[in-house]
Amino acid sequence: MSRRAFTTRQLHDRPRRDDGAIAAARATPIYLTAGFEFGEYDDAAAHFGRGEGYAYTRIGNPTIDAVEHTLAALEGGSQALLLASGQAATTVALLSLLEAGQHIVASTHIYEGTRGLLRENLPRLGVTTDFVSEIDDLSAWEAAILPTTRALFAESISNASNRLVDIPALAALAHRHGIVLVIDNTFATPYLVRPLELGADVVVHSASKFLAGHGSVLGGAIVDSGRIDAATVAHRYPHLVAAGRGGAPSLFERVGQDARIAYARESVAPRFGPTPSPLNAFLIGQGIETLSLRVERQSANAQALAQWLESRPEIASVDYVGLASHRDHELAVRDLTDGFGAVFSFTLRGDVETARRFVEALEVFTHMTHLGDVRSLVLHPASTSHAALTDAERTAVGVHPGTLRVSIGIEDVHDLIDDLSQALSVASDVPVAVLA
Ligand SMILES: *Cc1c(COP(=O)(O)O)cnc(C)c1O
Numbered sequence: 494m495s496r497r498a499f500t501t502r503q504l505h506d507r508p509r510r511d512d513g514a515i516a517a518a519r520a521t522p523i524y525l526t527a528g529f530e531f532g533e534y535d536d537a538a539a540h541f542g543r544g545e546g547y548a549y550t551r552i553g554n555p556t557i558d559a560v561e562h563t564l565a566a567l568e569g570g571s572q573a574l575l576l577a578s579g580q581a582a583t584t585v586a587l588l589s590l591l592e593a594g595q596h597i598v599a600s601t602h603i604y605e606g607t608r609g610l611l612r613e614n615l616p617r618l619g620v621t622t623d624f625v626s627e628i629d630d631l632s633a634w635e636a637a638i639l640p641t642t643r644a645l646f647a648e649s650i651s652n653a654s655n656r657l658v659d660i661p662a663l664a665a666l667a668h669r670h671g672i673v674l675v676i677d678n679t680f681a682t683p684y685l686v687r688p689l690e691l692g693a694d695v696v697v698h699s700a701s702k703f704l705a706g707h708g709s710v711l712g713g714a715i716v717d718s719g720r721i722d723a724a725t726v727a728h729r730y731p732h733l734v735a736a737g738r739g740g741a742p743s744l745f746e747r748v749g750q751d752a753r754i755a756y757a758r759e760s761v762a763p764r765f766g767p768t769p770s771p772l773n774a775f776l777i778g779q780g781i782e783t784l785s786l787r788v789e790r791q792s793a794n795a796q797a798l799a800q801w802l803e804s805r806p807e808i809a810s811v812d813y814v815g816l817a818s819h820r821d822h823e824l825a826v827r828d829l830t831d832g833f834g835a836v837f838s839f840t841l842r843g844d845v846e847t848a849r850r851f852v853e854a855l856e857v858f859t860h861m862t863h864l865g866d867v868r869s870l871v872l873h874p875a876s877t878s879h880a881a882l883t884d885a886e887r888t889a890v891g892v893h894p895g896t897l898r899v900s901i902g903i904e905d906v907h908d909l910i911d912d913l914s915q916a917l918s919v920a921s922d923v924p925v926a927v928l929a
Contacts, residue, residue: 571719579699593619792832
């Protein structure tokens with residue numbers, strides 16, 4: 494299957510028949526059940542002892558498994574783990590790698606929920622983070638690495654200013670230090686970039702966004718490369734090679750290169766407990782079947798809108814990595830071969846009141862905090878997602894009083910341009926004489 498094109502695999506790379514089912518459903522069946530009956534008496538002990546079969550949905554569920562199978566294939570990873578939200582995915586991924594006393598080096602250009610996790614929650618467990626703002630400077634990353642560092646963390650395309658990282662270079666740096674690179678691939682999706690194929694070790698997703706695409710459910714995923722450096726694992730991640738209880742084989746002895754995701758699946762996710770509903774898993778799976786079509790259309794729409802906005806006198810700047818004016822454009826051309834994504838920000842000439850008038854005038858765009866939806870969405874970051882930051886912190890991530898973040902949908906591009914155009918004329922502070 495894996496040689497077929499992405500658009501074919503998003504439909505066909507999933508388990509087909511569920512043995513013993515009363516009929517072979519063509520859509521993925523929804524096993525909306527807390528648990529599963531044991532067939533033979535000894536099946537119960539086999540499940541608890543060797544992990545065979547299904548018993549309880551927090552430990553495993555065929556609907557969830559089917560979506561994990563597809564996601565792993567599309568990301569070019571060995572296994573995926575579906576979770577209840579993107580936040581759950583990042584949390585479980587990091588708790589599977591780090592323990593108290595250890596350290597993360599993260600890009601400054603990340604989702605605000607992740608920043609909060611790294612700055613406020615993980616430190617209470619003894620895991621600290623240093624942030625790198627000049628993310629294209631490899632020496633800045635290297636300088637932040639401590640003997641206790643166990644993960645580098647960045648986003649493939651970042652919010653709000655569409656920054657990219659050089660994934661192969663960052664992966665090589667991580668591997669020189671015997672540690673892993675974790676990439677949040679929510680904005681790019683595996684259709685645009687597959688970080689694991691570029692050398693990253695772990696990918697996390699908010700499946701609530703493009704993977705689902707319909708904006709009906711929350712979900713998250715971890716996808717693992719299935720590549721573990723046998724020479725450094727005992728030194729850097731001893732929990733993966735420690736003997737099991739009563740001298741049982743270690744995870745590494747048991748599953749080899751899949752020890753990292755096995756630890757997340759067997760030890761972290763079921764104990765902390767952010768299990769997705771099988772119904773939500775089904776809806777994410779349905780979304781994934783049309784991922785490439787949506788992202789292709791959304792990226793084309795975004796490119797057209799970004800170019801149009803950049804030409805307008807009411808606009809101070811457009812941060813879209815598909816534009817030649819973006820500082821990471823060359824990297825984008827190298828790594829994002831099928832489009833530049835659908836989420837970007839632009840800054841109006843004016844202030845917060847200009848932004849308010851603009852948002853209130855929009856008719857096709859929906860004002861909400863979400864992204865990756867089939868509908869076009871708009872948000873004013875300075876007063877919402879980024880309100881808790883200081884002015885200097887906001888400026889550092891490209892959020893100004895007149896900045897708006899858009900997530901472009903699949904609507905007809907002319908209707909989107911018309912909507913932006915009429916809202917600009919309502920909102921603009923630029924004198925009509927300059928506009929003419
Ligand atoms: C939304 C988002 C998250 C968090 O995902 P939830 O599903 O909302 O928990 C993490 N990273 C990025 C880049 C996001 O956009």
